[in-house]
Structure formats: structure tokens, C-alpha cells
Amino acid sequence: MGGFVLAEEHIILQNVHKEFQRKDHAPTIALDDVTLSIKKGEFVSLLGPSGCGKSTLLNIVAGLEKETSGSLLVNNKPIKGPGNDRIVVFQESGLFPWMSVLDNVMYGLLIKKVPKQEAKERALDWLQKVHLGKFAHALPHELSGGMKQRVAIARALVTDPEILLMDEPFAALDEQTRMVLHMELDKLWRETGKTIIFVTHNIREAVVLSDRIVLMKTRPGGIKNIFPVQAARPRTSSDSILVHLENRILTELEQEMEKVLKEELGSDYALKTDDLRVDPNNNMGSDI
Numbered sequence: 001m002g003g004f005v006l007a008e009e010h011i012i013l014q015n016v017h018k019e020f021q022r023k024d025h026a027p028t029i030a031l032d033d034v035t036l037s038i039k040k041g042e043f044v045s046l047l048g049p050s051g052c053g054k055s056t057l058l059n060i061v062a063g064l065e066k067e068t069s070g071s072l073l074v075n076n077k078p079i080k081g082p083g084n085d086r087i088v089v090f091q092e093s094g095l096f097p098w099m100s101v102l103d104n105v106m107y108g109l110l111i112k113k114v115p116k117q118e119a120k121e122r123a124l125d126w127l128q129k130v131h132l133g134k135f136a137h138a139l140p141h142e143l144s145g146g147m148k149q150r151v152a153i154a155r156a157l158v159t160d161p162e163i164l165l166m167d168e169p170f171a172a173l174d175e176q177t178r179m180v181l182h183m184e185l186d187k188l189w190r191e192t193g194k195t196i197i198f199v200t201h202n203i204r205e206a207v208v209l210s211d212r213i214v215l216m217k218t219r220p221g222g223i224k225n226i227f228p229v230q231a232a233r234p235r236t237s238s239d240s241i242l243v244h245l246e247n248r249i250l251t252e253l254e255q256e257m258e259k260v261l262k263e264e265l266g267s268d269y270a271l272k273t274d275d276l277r278v279d280p281n282n283n284m285g286s287d288i
């Protein structure tokens with residue numbers, strides 16, 4: 001891939017504002033004046049505490065929500081709704097429980113009228129890539145949580161979307177499984193060159209995976225800061241660049257978390273964040 005291709009803007013959000021109306025209350029401002037450009041093939045994380053508008057932003061890019069004002073362009077065209085170029089992977093795999101793993105992965109291709117034999121070959125190929133070739137004929141309930149999320153990733157990528165949107169896809173998994181899936185997602189991303197937007201509230205996860213981290217804030221929801229991550233890949237979370245960045249992000253968050261907690265718990269609340277400092281021997285990462 002030539003450098004000029006990588007430099008193309010893939011997704012452009014300009015002054016995006018999103019309000020949710022509430023009965024007998026002032027509307028919730030989920031996103032206030034969000035401007036962000038994402039390049040083709042870039043891996044961008046949206047990081048921030050619950051309620052800061054991460055899912056709303058992802059859903060707007062997916063075409064599942066409509067912005068109240070502002071504009072959203074993909075490949076320089078306005079977005080009118082969901083499209084084949086964008087696929088979302090959620091925290092829950094959303095697999096059809098009565099269908100085999102293979103049928104689940106083939107489903108989206110058959111809907112698009114891909115011939116059955118070709119759909120089967122492509123689905124099996126993707127199941128191999130996520131190391132589940134042997135489980136093609138299993139039912140979802142026979143799989144662990146991590147395996148289900150692998151199927152969900154295969155099911156998304158088999159249709160060859162340009163953009164993969166992931167909303168806390170690994171949040172329900174144990175830490176060991178999560179670390180394995182980080183390495184696998186990193187590899188798949190580098191092999192396929194997809195543009196990925198990855199929502200998380202785990203700082204470690206964001207620094208290990210991303211080219212750039214968009215740190216978000218609450219009330220109103222929006223962008224607080226953007227951090228480029230300049231560590232070589234594949235990465236290990238003990239990389240000193242990543243540990244340093246993780247602490248920098250945590251420092252920015254302290255102010256934000258204190259503000260939110262004071263609003264919720266009263267003005268005498270003083271946040272003690274020393275306990276949150278990153279110890280490289282602790283591989284749990286910092287959930288926020």
C-alpha cells in the first residue's frame with residue numbers, strides 16, 4: 001500500500017452535536033461539537049468513562065443514530081444510514097444461538113446473495129484466521145466468551161467492510177483472554193488494512209491497540225484530548241512508551257473523574273488516584 005493511500009481521510013466528523021430529548025427534563029447533550037478525522041487504515045480508540053458519548057459517536061458513524069447537527073463524511077460522502085462499508089461488533093457477540101458457528105459466519109454473505117459454496121469457503125477461511133476452524137459445526141453455547149467474540153469478528157470481516165466499528169468488544173472477557181485477542185486483532189488489522197474505531201474504557205487496551213487515542217469527557221460529552229501512540233508493533237503492555245502514556249492519560253482523567261464524582265457525590269469528595277498508578281507488574285490495566 002502506498003503512503004498516499006494511507007494519508008487519505010476516511011471518516012470526517014465536523015462539529016457533530018447530538019442531543020437526546022427527555023420528557024420533563026432538559027435534553028441530554030451526548031456529544032457537543034465533535035470534530036475528528038480518521039485516515040484509511042488507521043486504528044483509533046474512543047476512551048472515556050461511562051456516559052461520555054462513546055457509543056453514541058460509534059453509532060453515528062455506523063449510521064444507526066443521526067446527529068442533531070454537524071456533518072459526517074465517509075470517503076467524502078455524507079452518511080445516510082447503515083451501509084455495507086461499515087460493520088459493528090458489540091460486547092455481546094449477537095450470534096444466532098440455533099445456528100452453527102459456520103452458518104452464523106455465512107449468514108451475512110447469503111443475505112448478500114453470495115453463492116452458497118463461495119460463502120462457505122469464505123466463512124471457513126475466516127474461521128481459520130480466528131483459529132476456530134475446528135469449531136465450524138459447534139453451536140454458540142458450546143463456545144467460551146472469547147471464542148464467541150472471535151466468531152463475531154470473523155462474521156464481521158468475512159463481508160470485507162472497509163470500516164470495523166467495535167463497541168467494548170472484549171469488556172466482558174477475562175484478562176488473559178483479552179490479551180490474546182488484542183494480539184490477534186492487531187495482527188488481523190495489520191493484514192487487512194481496515195480502518196478500525198474501537199470503543200473502550202480500559203486505558204491499557206487503548207494504548208496497546210491504537211494509532212491514536214481519543215480521550216473523551218462527560219457533561220457534555222465530547223473530545224478532551226487526542227494522544228498519538230508511537231510504539232512499534234506488535235506491542236507488549238510493559239513497553240516503557242506505553243506505560244508512560246498510560247500514566248499521562250490517567251493524569252488527564254483525574255481532573256475529569258474528580259469533576260464527575262463531585263457532581264454525583266458532593267463537593268467535599270476528594271479523589272485519591274495514587275492507587276490507580278500503573279504498576280508494570282500488574283497486568284490488569286486501568287478500568288475507568
Ligand SMILES: Nc1ncnc2c1ncn2[C@@H]1O[C@H](COP(=O)(O)OP(=O)(O)O)[C@@H](O)[C@H]1O
Nearest residue numbers: 020028030049050051052053054055056057221
Ligand atoms: N437512546 C438514548 N436516549 C436517551 N439518552 C441516551 C440514549 N443513548 C445515550 N443516551 C445518553 O447519552 C449519553 C452518552 O451515552 P453513551 O453514548 O451510551 O455513552 P458511553 O458509550 O460513553 O457510555 C449518556 O448520558 C446517555 O444516558
Ligand SMILES: [Mg+2]
Nearest residue numbers: 054055056167
Ligand atoms: Mg457505550
